[in-house]
Amino acid sequence: MSLMDTFKNRTRHPFRPRSSDVIQHLFADFRDYQAEGDALIMGEGHLGERRVYVVAQQKPKPDQFRTSKDVGKLNWGMLDADEHSQILRFLRRLSENGPQEDALLLSLVDTYGADISMYSARRLQAFFIAHLIRAYINVPIRTVSIVLGEGGSGGALAVQVADRRATLEDAMYATAPPESVAAIIFRDAERIEEAVAVSKSAAKYLKHFGVVDSVIPQTKSVMDAAGVAQNVRVYLERTMRDLFRRRLDRLMNKRLATADQLGVIAPGKFFELKRFIERPLKQFYKPPAQLKIISDPSGATIHLDDSYGNGTVVEPSQAHVRCGHETEGAVGDGCGALIPLKDYLQNFQICPECGKRRVLDAAGWISVLTDPGSFHELFRNMTVADLLPEEDLHDYYREFLQKQKERSSFNESLVTAHATVHGYPAVMALSEFAFAGGSMGVVFGEKFKLAVEYALRKRWPLVSVCCSGGARLYEGIVALMQMYKTIAAVERLKRAGIPFISILADPATGGAIASYAALGDVCLAEPGALVIFTGPRVMKARGFEVDDQAVRADSLSEVSGDTYLYPGYYGDIRGIQEVVPRAQMRRSVARYLEYYARTRAQDEKKKGVRPYRRRLKRRLQPE
Numbered sequence: 001m002s003l004m005d006t007f008k009n010r011t012r013h014p015f016r017p018r019s020s021d022v023i024q025h026l027f028a029d030f031r032d033y034q035a036e037g038d039a040l041i042m043g044e045g046h047l048g049e050r051r052v053y054v055v056a057q058q059k060p061k062p063d064q065f066r067t068s069k070d071v072g073k074l075n076w077g078m079l080d081a082d083e084h085s086q087i088l089r090f091l092r093r094l095s096e097n098g099p100q101e102d103a104l105l106l107s108l109v110d111t112y113g114a115d116i117s118m119y120s121a122r123r124l125q126a127f128f129i130a131h132l133i134r135a136y137i138n139v140p141i142r143t144v145s146i147v148l149g150e151g152g153s154g155g156a157l158a159v160q161v162a163d164r165r166a167t168l169e170d171a172m173y174a175t176a177p178p179e180s181v182a183a184i185i186f187r188d189a190e191r192i193e194e195a196v197a198v199s200k201s202a203a204k205y206l207k208h209f210g211v212v213d214s215v216i217p218q219t220k221s222v223m224d225a226a227g228v229a230q231n232v233r234v235y236l237e238r239t240m241r242d243l244f245r246r247r248l249d250r251l252m253n254k255r256l257a258t259a260d261q262l263g264v265i266a267p268g269k270f271f272e273l274k275r276f277i278e279r280p281l282k283q284f285y286k287p288p289a290q291l292k293i294i295s296d297p298s299g300a301t302i303h304l305d306d307s308y309g310n311g312t313v314v315e316p317s318q319a320h321v322r323c324g325h326e327t328e329g330a331v332g333d334g335c336g337a338l339i340p341l342k343d344y345l346q347n348f349q350i351c352p353e354c355g356k357r358r359v360l361d362a363a364g365w366i367s368v369l370t371d372p373g374s375f376h377e378l379f380r381n382m383t384v385a386d387l388l389p390e391e392d393l394h395d396y397y398r399e400f401l402q403k404q405k406e407r408s409s410f411n412e413s414l415v416t417a418h419a420t421v422h423g424y425p426a427v428m429a430l431s432e433f434a435f436a437g438g439s440m441g442v443v444f445g446e447k448f449k450l451a452v453e454y455a456l457r458k459r460w461p462l463v464s465v466c467c468s469g470g471a472r473l474y475e476g477i478v479a480l481m482q483m484y485k486t487i488a489a490v491e492r493l494k495r496a497g498i499p500f501i502s503i504l505a506d507p508a509t510g511g512a513i514a515s516y517a518a519l520g521d522v523c524l525a526e527p528g529a530l531v532i533f534t535g536p537r538v539m540k541a542r543g544f545e546v547d548d549q550a551v552r553a554d555s556l557s558e559v560s561g562d563t564y565l566y567p568g569y570y571g572d573i574r575g576i577q578e579v580v581p582r583a584q585m586r587r588s589v590a591r592y593l594e595y596y597a598r599t600r601a602q603d604e605k606k607k608g609v610r611p612y613r614r615r616l617k618r619r620l621q622p623e
Contacts, residue, residue, distance in 0.1 A: 003202055004193045007178070010170040010222045011150050017225035019056035019108040019148060025229030026236075027052070033090075038076065039111065040083040042090060047104075047236060050244075053094070053141075055087055055159055056108035059149065074543050079155055080115035081123035084132060085569050087159065091135040092571060099140040099248055104240060107136075107145040107159040112177055114155030116534035117544050121551050122559060126533040127573045129158045130518035133487045136161040137255050142243045146216070146232060147171045147206075154514045154533065157483055163251045164239050165211065167203050168228070169218035173211065174201035175471045175480040180538070184473055185396060198394060200476030209478045210261055214239070259488030260449060262481040263442030264387050288361050288434055290327045290407060293341055294320045323351040326358050348582040357528065359506060360582075361408065362415040362432040365465045368582050369503075369589060370419035370428070378416045378427075378454060379447050387442045388478070397474040400436070408435040413468070414444040416451040418460070421586055424593035427455040429464040431505070431512065437469035440511050444472075445482030448516065452489040461499040461596055463589060466517035469535070470510015479511075486516035494521075499596050501589055504553060504576065509535050518573075522592055524585070525553035525576045553579050 001009070010016070019041055023030055027045030035042040041056040059077035064070060079087075094100065114125060136143065136159070143162035151160065151173035160173075167173060174181070182188060182195035196202075206212045216235045219227035243251070319341035324334025326349075335354040344351075348368050349358040360368070366375050384393060384401065405411065413435045417428045429451045431438035448464075455462045471479040493500050502520025504513065506529035514533050517523075525531060532551040539546050549555060553576055560575025580588045 013222045015223045019058040021225040037083040051103040057111040075115045078115040081120040084128035105143045109147045109151045110149035113153030126514040127518040129514040132158040166214040172201040174199040259485045361434040362430045374420040412443045422590035431467040433467045439472035440482045441472035445485040449489045465503045466508040467505035468512035483511045483515035529553040
């Protein structure tokens with residue numbers, strides 16, 4: 001069958017066996033934990049002599065659509081924040097009980113994605129997804145996951161990370177549903193067939209990219225629940241024999257190594273050479289490529305009255321920016337004031353009259369955070385061609401990348417560097433929103449991992465700025481896997497005791513906020529930053545109500561206070577600790593870096609090591 005036929009006639013067949021059907025045929029003694037919610041099944045049973053814990057997502061069955069209310073429910077089969085909380089608590093209990101050498105944790109994946117309603121967004125849904133993936137990395141039990149039907153987005157990845165990962169032959173697992181991919185890439189939701197191909201969501205691609213290890217054969221009839229369960233049983237019995245021959249501690253370490261390889265299929269010839277330090281960026285006030293700059297070519301002095309904004313006198317040939325019209329063709333909600341370009345850039349692209357902020361590119365965040373002259377970029381020239389073979393780069397993607405290079409001073413959507421912040425060294429990982437909306441692709445994930453490795457070698461804190469629209473749909477499923485990769489990198493930092501400061505800029509959405517950005521030891525946010533897993537535009541398009549102000553940083557920082565009041569629900573999730581204006585962000589970050597430096601110096605003094613501050617001073621002196 002073609003990919004499209006498989007997708008229509010098998011993957012989305014209404015009578016395709018659901019998780020509960022497979023569980024019923026798989027376990028004779030299944031004990032249901034009676035999880036709360038429509039999309040979650042939790043329980044335990046036995047396969048042979050082994051206890052098997054089960055966490056399963058489930059789409060609705062046709063007989064559940066009995067009333068108009070049932071038909072109108074928008075989040076069928078999508079785990080909400082409450083259900084994620086139940087899984088997180090269960091994994092925490094497993095971890096607290098210590099290693100379980102004689103048991104297995106099985107996850108069954110069958111969901112379009114996570115719930116995108118305001119209910120879940122207000123309960124820090126994105127943070128739950130990131131913490132769940134990290135919990136699966138650390139849970140001390142052998143784990144297996146199986147994609148039963150249609151896996152989608154971070155909602156599927158939240159329970160898919162495992163020691164052994166499989167998919168049914170006719171299942172699909174994508175970054176987003178093909179309708180959404182078609183609407184975003186092709187601006188035409190009807191081009192589903194091309195979207196299915198671009199998504200690389202079929203079983204053969206999942207194995208090719210290392211998303212799964214095994215493909216479980218499909219049954220002749222798509223509705224054969226007993227046959228599907230039997231094929232799953234055969235796979236599980238074989239896999240369990242293999243897993244229980246291996247040491248649990250080694251399997252747990254392998255989870256991090258598995259993440260490192262996601263998205264690095266065939267490194268290019270000069271990959272190793274190009275990954276080292278590049279020429280540093282020195283021009284901090286270079287105007288963004290999209291910025292519409294107004295100047296007077298005639299040489300005449302122009303006096304503007306208050307109807308234009310602020311009564312500015314425009315000197316001959318002086319460059320200005322008009323608030324609300326910062327980019328070509330944009331008619332925004334600014335006050336219309338004319339602002340000298342130099343002043344606008346030095347004020348971090350905020351209008352001094354009305355306070356309207358423009359989304360900052362990476363160069364802007366360099367100016368916000370780092371000391372002048374201290375920024376040295378790392379891994380600058382890494383591209384997709386270094387990591388993925390040419391046959392995996394379709395023409396749509398090549399055209400897209402060429403356009404992005406014309407919009408940005410950087411070569412990809414993540415800029416990594418070492419720099420100082422008020423004299424304290426740090427490794428930086430900054431989203432470049434001007435390049436593909438800061439989207440997470442294979443280069444993003446690889447550069448983030450390398451930045452973490454650099455931080456570990458230097459024992460310098462990592463500071464990240466999340467300003468992203470999510471996973472890069474052009475790369476298909478491999479882009480989604482960068483969530484796993486960046487979380488595994490952060491886990492290495494945490495195990496080494498290296499601080500990680502996460503800054504949430506406007507906007508912080510999609511896979512970025514649902515992965516590394518949610519795991520900061522400290523999470524700061526700029527005022528008014530949009531912090532949400534699925535953006536308001538997509539929510540509205542799918543029929544969900546949107547309260548834009550409720551998912552802005554200022555509001556969510558108040559919600560974050562509840563995480564201390566309800567530790568049973570939120571666990572280690574703390575949300576946003578501080579909301580900090582751009583002009584004060586460097587000082588706020590420096591406070592945490594200074595605390596780390598002093599603490600480290602005290603520890604080294606006790607151990608008889610040359611004081612950290614003295615070594616730091618020597619390192620920062622010019623040669």
